[in-house]
Amino acid sequence: MRLMKISKTKILLTILGLVIVAFQLQAQNITTPRPSQYASVTQRVGISDVTITYHSPGVKGRTIWGGRVPYGNIWRAGANENTTISFTHDAKVEGQEVKAGTYGLFMLPQDENKVKILLSKYSKSWGTVSPAENELVVMADVETSKIPQQEWLSYDFINRDGNDVTAVLRWDILQIPFNIEFDVPAIVIENARAELKGPAGFGWRGYMQAANYCLQNDTNLEEAMTWIDQSISSSKGFSNLQVKAGLLAKKGETEEAKKVMDEAIPTANAFQLNNYGYQLLNNGDTKKAIEVFSLNIEKNKDHQFIWGFTDSLGEAYLQDGNKKQALKYYKKAKELAPENQYAYLDGVIEKIEKGE
DSSP states (O other): OHHHHHHHHHHHHHHHHHHHHHHHHHHTOOOOOOSSEEEEEEEEETTEEEEEEEEEOBOTTOOTBTTTBOTTSOBOSSSSBOOEEEESSOEEETTEEEOSEEEEEEEEEOSSSEEEEEEESOOSSBTTSOOOGGGEEEEEEEEOEEEEEEEEEEEEEESOOSSEEEEEEEEEEEEEEEEEEOOHHHHHHHHHHHHTTTGGGSSHHHHHHHHHHHHHHTOOHHHHHHHHHHHHHHOOOHHHHHHHHHHHHHTTOHHHHHHHHHHHGGGOOHHHHHHHHHHHHHTTOHHHHHHHHHHHHHHTTTOTTHHHHHHHHHHHHHHTTOHHHHHHHHHHHHHHSOGGGHHHHHHHHHHHHTTO
């Protein structure tokens, strides 16, 4: 019995000791700066986001390319844990399709000029655990370019366009770019379909915005016509009637489009008329633009911005080649304008009078 008691006591003391040691070890884990600091960069393309999360090592006097980062070996493209890249929607990386989600980002430098971009379906590995070939969803060759020496590794986005962007890794003397592309119109339209099932679809504006996006991007025009009719049935006004006229014109139904705009113009406010006049002017229809600007001045004589609307009519006449009428309305605009606009209007008037 005595031996058993001793054994139990020793066991309890041993367990207590282990608990104390574990507590002490846990208590020692305070947060301190890491040599390679955490960083993250996000870029929006259309309504889609791409995010690269990484740790940023320094050169620290070392040979990086062909040294610290050997040629012919898969590299974590950063430090510490996996460098990751996330897409909120399906995308293409260097032309290769990638589903929305988060991926491990690796690189395989072949020499100073060529690198393979690798995306692994696993993104939670330690960075030194290289992906197997059957785990890769992207393997693409890219070419590097030289840059001024940069101490800390960083990622950035350049060459932003409507549908794509170039992600770049910069470190030491090299920049490694790779292209990321989204099918922005398809993503926006699918998102619109979803949002129109919620609060955005409770009034006229959401349907009008969806239809106008299709009109401006010349896509999904049949569904756009359904959307604009839904908007008009909810509340008819200049904005949605103008979009419908644009859709009809796209279909070649110019007479119907003209009838819809004739219905829209009387419902327009002063700024809508002025903007419509400039659309006509930019499309080369100066005669119609003059007609719309003239109507705006007649309807809105007491508007606080009447001088600006008068200036617009002068600009339309000038573009039409009628300098006499242009001069008349620029001078009228000056009579109506605040003093801070005199210098601008005097400059325009002087150029017309000199025949420039």
